[in-house]
Amino acid sequence: MFRASPDSSQTDLFSNVEQFPRARDQEKLNDPNAWQNVFLDQVVKRVPEERFAELFDDATGRPNAPLRLLVGMLILKEGFGWSDEELFEAIHFNLLVRRALGLMNLTDEVPVESTYYLFKRRLYRYQVETGSNLLKEVFQELTRDQAKRLGVVGERLRMDSTLLGSNLAACTRLQLVIGCLQAFWKSLTDEQKVGLSEADRALLDRLCAKRPSQHIYRLEETTKQTWLEALGQVLLRLHQADDLQSSPRYALIERLLLEQYQIDEAGEEPRVVLKPAQEISADSLQSPHDEDAAYRKKRDETVRGYSVNLTETCQEGLNLIVDVQVEPATAADNGYLKDAVQSSEQVLETAAQEISADGAYYSETNEAYAQEQDKEIYYTGFPGKPGQYDYERSDDGVVVIDRQSGERQLAEEYKPGRYRFRVDGKWRYITDKTIDAAACRRRTEALPREFFNRRCNVEASIFQLSYHTRKKNLKYRGRCAVQLWAVCRVAWINIKRIVIYQEKQAEMMA
Known part of the structure; x- marks a missing residue:
């Protein structure tokens, strides 16, 4: 059963960390503008734990560790780009990280790995079942509180997006089909497998004996085509078997069959025909390990993954990221604008008057929305060259x-x-x-330089978002995991901005 936890541990006379360092080190440790104390004050102490109450009930029991501490761990991991091993090592032995999480004493207990992973798993499951991202709701509440206390207003907003690859190996069409068949076959029970013919069972067992890349390594192109056609028939038989529809991966092969093949029912028995490559949609299945990722080619960049959109305030002084959206890579930029503005206005509790974005956000719908809401959208560039x-x-x-x-x-x-x-x-x-x-492009060409500079600043935010990725390739798969990563990254970017802002304010007052 859920129960809120204290925002920090009580000071212990004998194990409190502050009594051991030298005076100069104590000064750095206790500096109110140092990142560890800003993180403790702005995040850990203010996490509304009641937001996670629905993850715990009489059956699951109460959390084994303070939820505010677990949320802080998630943000620190992505903030520093750590692995899970590096995260737990830092929590155990790094005094600054322990201070940031409110662990004031050397004897304070650290959450065990299983508690941390179970919390993440519950967040994922809750989002899949309800569509609500609890961590994003917490981020919005924290950002609202930060904006109020630090004087951040939302009359001006700016936004930009970037493409990020999922943690997927590039695969050919045949590798995709083999990989999906492997995933589906491994999800079946022995009783379900008995219902198939002996030939199909033997074929699927052989497919599961090697990785997809090993199967196709020595195949010629004509042989690959034959394999695609033959495996299409296997997919059709699996799809038509009533006993297999209870498999958790049944939707996977159904989607693969409908996206990659056409079903010809003209003959005595239905047969499948491979679709031409140009007829395959960009939002088709890219991997059996990430069913949400989509394909997109932008200029010379090819991505199998996601599009992430950031929205931040635009004023003199401190600016905070107030909204982050994650969609499959095929999502158009102009589809983000309305929802991003509305979400930002809810966080900041003020109406946006000016919005800066590039020309990819232009659409008739967005222009109509801006006119209805009495807003001005400044487009700072359009893709492609002007026509004749x-x-x-x-x-x-x-x-x-x-x-x-x-x-x-x-x-x-x-x-x-x-x-x-x-x-x-x-x-x-x-x-x-x-x-x-054309009229919108002319307005863009006549904009003062000040408006173009706004866009340069949001591009810096995009750079910081993807700083710890491997050439814009993520360590994660699945939309839920990418959304959690994105929320943690922007929460950390906001903390770093607050640290820099407070240091400047302290210098001015000195």
Whole structure:
């Protein structure tokens, strides 16, 4: 049963750490502007533990360690980019880390590994079952409190996104099919396996004997195609077997079958036909080990993973990240803006007036939202180069301007909202969306330098977010794990900003 814990341990006369260091070291340890004391004051002591009450009941029992301490451990791990082993070593033997977590005495108990892992597992399970990210809710509450006490306002916001790869090995189409079959076959009980033919059982056992890469290492391209077709038939038989639908990985092979193959039911028995590669969607399954990851190619960057969007305040002095969103890599940037602004306004309890973002956030929906809410969106750059023609509305209609020659002509409105004009004797067609986008691009080109500098600052936040990744490849798989990582990283970035801000304030007052 849930029970709240004290925000720090009681001082012990004989084991309190402060009595051992030299005076100079004690001064550094107790410095109120040092990171360990800021973290203790701004995070650990203020974690609303009641948010996690639903993770514990009469059946699961009460937590074995203070939840505020476990939350602090999660943030410190991602803040320093530690492994779990490095985290526990630091908690046991690093005085600054122990101070940051409120462990004031050398004899204070540290949570055991199983308690830490069980807490993470419950967070994941709760998010999968309810759709609520408890850690993000705690982050929002902590950030709201920090903003109030430190005078951070949200009249101006800026945002940017980045692509991050999941912890997946690149695989071919055949490796994907073999990997999914392996995962599904291993999830079945012996009773379920008996229902299949002896040939299928023998084939699946052989597939599970090696890694997918080992199976295809020496295969020629024609042989790979034959394997894909044959394994497609196996997938179809597994999908049609009623006894196998209770498997927890049944949805995996169903999704794989429908994304990679077409089912031909014209003959006496249904058969599968491999889909052409160009017909496979970018949000199709990328790995049996991460069903949420998606594929995206952006410029020269190819990612099988996720898109992460940051939103932060934009003012003189201290700025805090107030929202972080994680979606599959196929998510469009312009889909983030409305939810990010609304979430930020809830955290800061003030309405945003100005929003800075790049041109990828432009959409008719976002422009309409900004107009309805009396907000101004400043786009600081559009992807791609401007086209040969620019478009302006005038009293006479839509004016088409040739950027190279400066020639102007009126476009003909042949349908409501649709226009055409002649170039070298051929018609070219545009819509209201094209004209509005051209006007938005002109506004961007006329913006003062100050607005472009805002975007440079949020790009620095993106750099800090992914600082401990391996060339923007994460150590985690699955959307829940990536969301937890992202929340912990932005919580740590905010703490580091508060430390720097308070140090500057102290210097000014000295």
